[in-house]
Amino acid sequence: MNSRSAVAAVVAAALAEDAPWGDLTSEALVPAGSLATAELRAREPGVLAGGAAVHAAFAQAAALVGGEVRVTDVPADGTVFAAGDVLGRVSGNAHAVLRAERVALNLVQHLSGVATLTAAFVAQVAGTRARVVDTRKTTPGLRALERAAVRAGGGHNHRFSLSDAVLVKDNHLAVLTAGGLDVTTALKGVREQVPHTTVIEVEVDSLDQLDAVLAADVDVVLLDNFSLADLEEGVRRVAGRALVEASGGVRLDTVAAIAATGVDLVSVGALTQNSPTLDIGLDTALAAPGTAAP
Structure with missing residues (x-):
């Protein structure tokens, strides 16, 4: 299994585990067609790893809900970052963004922790x-x-x-x-x-x-x-x-x-x-259907 297929398989399993028959909260609360923008932001310094998993999580979630999501400005793995740095921007279907959020964060937080500890050694x-x-x-x-x-x-x-x-x-x-x-x-x-x-x-x-x-x-x-x-x-x-x-x-x-x-x-x-889990968050804003995402 190559690296890309390994990432795809891990993300698919994680999304299925996290929402086996849908996201009940988002489907009941967020109107269909709503848009969202989000920033992946570091809350402590470290070394980035897991960028491919971030892209895969939002792409697969978009396919699951039938929407579109665009992910940009994710630095290359190995990039050293400071607290407050933006590590990616996301925009598109709100249901997809909310479906992918936890999976993307779990993976990038854990993998960046591995990279950060390795860099220290x-x-x-x-x-x-x-x-x-x-x-x-x-x-x-x-x-x-x-x-x-x-x-x-x-x-x-x-x-x-x-x-x-x-x-x-x-x-x-x-x-x-x-x-x-x-x-x-x-x-x-x-x-x-x-x-x-x-x-x-x-x-x-x-x-x-x-x-x-x-x-x-x-x-x-x-x-x-x-x-x-x-x-x-x-x-x-x-x-x-x-x-x-x-x-x-x-x-x-x-x-x-x-x-x-x-x-x-x-x-x-x-x-x-024994690697740490780095504190990286996703700050999200929603827009109503038919309007531009903020």
Whole structure:
């Protein structure tokens, strides 16, 4: 599923969830043919993400009610904004505007929160070689949109799904060792089974595991919950033979020190799991049928 179709699918599901058999309030209160204008306005500073979802929400709502809505002046994702900035203008069928309002806001508030938090982490690692990357700790159904928000904030994406790369974690290694299998031999066997373009990454939780893993010529070594001293030692031992990723409980106040150890990647589940919801509002004005919207 490409990005555009992912956005369309998420918005369609959200609109159906929010008004499964219509908007009872608007249909009973607002005369048919009424027009509305609205401004999407930031009430706190941040980094924008979710512009495509805003466009899709109003377009789909207009199709549902049989009206027209025009959305303009939405900045590109990744745009830094201040409190009070206008992040988009909407005009058209009032029923459609009211139908789309909450869905559009829910998505742009959440995704801009992801982008804003990501930008804060990226700023902390400036001047180091480390990239800040996300994880699979995403909201079910929103992974493609949240991953795009991470990129809007200056971060990078890890594997999208279990189907995209080999990532051998501690539970996999525990099964291997419990069965008496040699880790190096098992990992070399993986290389023989997957396409030559497949990245193979292995998670280790102690320095003692490094030699066996590196002997298998893996692409990435993930050092999980290591101390700063052990991260530095791990980077020294890997010595460029693989990319080195640090992971495990990374916080905004610790990521700079982790990046300074020389790792190539720092994966941060908090980017999508603990991001704030930014305060962005939609200020709407209505006009009667047959008159111009204010």
